[in-house]
Amino acid sequence: MTEDARDEVDRLVAAWRTERPDLDVEPLQVLSRVSRLAKHLDRARRAAFAEHDLEPWEFDVLTALRRAGKPYELSPGALLRATLVTSGTMTNRIDRLAQAGHVRRRPDPEDRRGVLVSLTETGLARVDAAFSDLLRREHDLLSGLGPTDQRALAALLRTLLAPFDSPP
Amino acid sequence: MTEDARDEVDRLVAAWRTERPDLDVEPLQVLSRVSRLAKHLDRARRAAFAEHDLEPWEFDVLTALRRAGKPYELSPGALLRATLVTSGTMTNRIDRLAQAGHVRRRPDPEDRRGVLVSLTETGLARVDAAFSDLLRREHDLLSGLGPTDQRALAALLRTLLAPFDSPP
DNA sequence: GAGAGATATCTCGATGTCAAGACAGTACAC
DNA sequence: GTGTACTGTCTTGACATCGAGATATCTCTC
Incomplete structure (x- = not known):
């Protein structure tokens, strides 16, 4: 796979690796994505429901x-x-x-x-x-x-x- | 694995299958879990940060x-x-x-x-x-x-x- | 059957968020 | 240079949520 599809969380993790090389920030790969995705989903849902008042x-x-x-x-x-x-x-x-x-x-x-x-x-x-x-x-x-x-x-x-x- | 570990979303999906057998509710298996997990994570984070004011x-x-x-x-x-x-x-x-x-x-x-x-x-x-x-x-x-x-x-x-x- | 504790719902005040708009400053075309 | 559109930040008012506590009712033990 040429999975070069970096997302916002990849950038976030890279930044932490630079700033806090002493910490293992792997958990963010999963949990930050969950939180961010949920936030985007909320917005999408809001838009969908608006059509039904x-x-x-x-x-x-x-x-x-x-x-x-x-x-x-x-x-x-x-x-x-x-x-x-x-x-x-x-x-x-x-x-x-x-x-x-x-x-x-x-x-x-x-x-x-x-x-x-x-x-x-x-x-x-x-x-x-x-x-x-x-x-x-x-x-x-x-x-x-x-x-x-x-x-x-x-x-x-x-x-x-x-x-x-x-x-x- | 005896993956009988049904969670709240499994129950939710089963209920929908009964009530709306006409719909394909598979997307909920992923997206409901994302939303619910995010909600639980928010609470866990709140508790963690409380110790640091x-x-x-x-x-x-x-x-x-x-x-x-x-x-x-x-x-x-x-x-x-x-x-x-x-x-x-x-x-x-x-x-x-x-x-x-x-x-x-x-x-x-x-x-x-x-x-x-x-x-x-x-x-x-x-x-x-x-x-x-x-x-x-x-x-x-x-x-x-x-x-x-x-x-x-x-x-x-x-x-x-x-x-x-x-x-x- | 009396009392203690648990449960179900509601009330109230504080708070964080959003949406829309105000305002100052910048950028770019002409 | 002037005008127009854009950008960056802040203001305001409405609103949904939470947490703590109040009240009424139920349940279980003795």
């Missing part, structure tokens, strides 16, 4: 409900675990989604502390359209890698992610 | 200056390109870093619109200590992968990142 945070909540299957209903607690945000943030998100008419809140009949949040018709339609669109764009972003490479990449990332998702 | 955003700016080499000086414009934030954010960051005594601002003698930002002694010491610490922790995060896997992962990520870093 959705913010990324709205999409995150709506897809969690959509994935739950009928009746598309989850507790705020389940939602915050799915989206990695704090409880205060989730309360705020649900408030605004309810105001926009995308979700509906009702008291949990089984637990009087609890609440259940469910998709409305318009919320369901909106998230389905946005999700199809997102997948189309993500497919394009990955077009630089063949199916084998994609699977290899997914497997490597899974290894890194596992300790976070299932704490020891 | 630095916020992640402070670290980002200080390392950009550190990497520049002596005299550790860059313009705000160069800094915002290095950190992927907007100009308003960078002005705010420099203000607070200057107030904290980590950087210093001076007018650019070559361009009267411009400003140059440089590390102070304490800024330099702080960033060097925090960076060593960060690398130690990142090294541990990657301990689940051998050197070959790490290189493979880095190469695959580079391919995805290249189109963003060097727009065609």
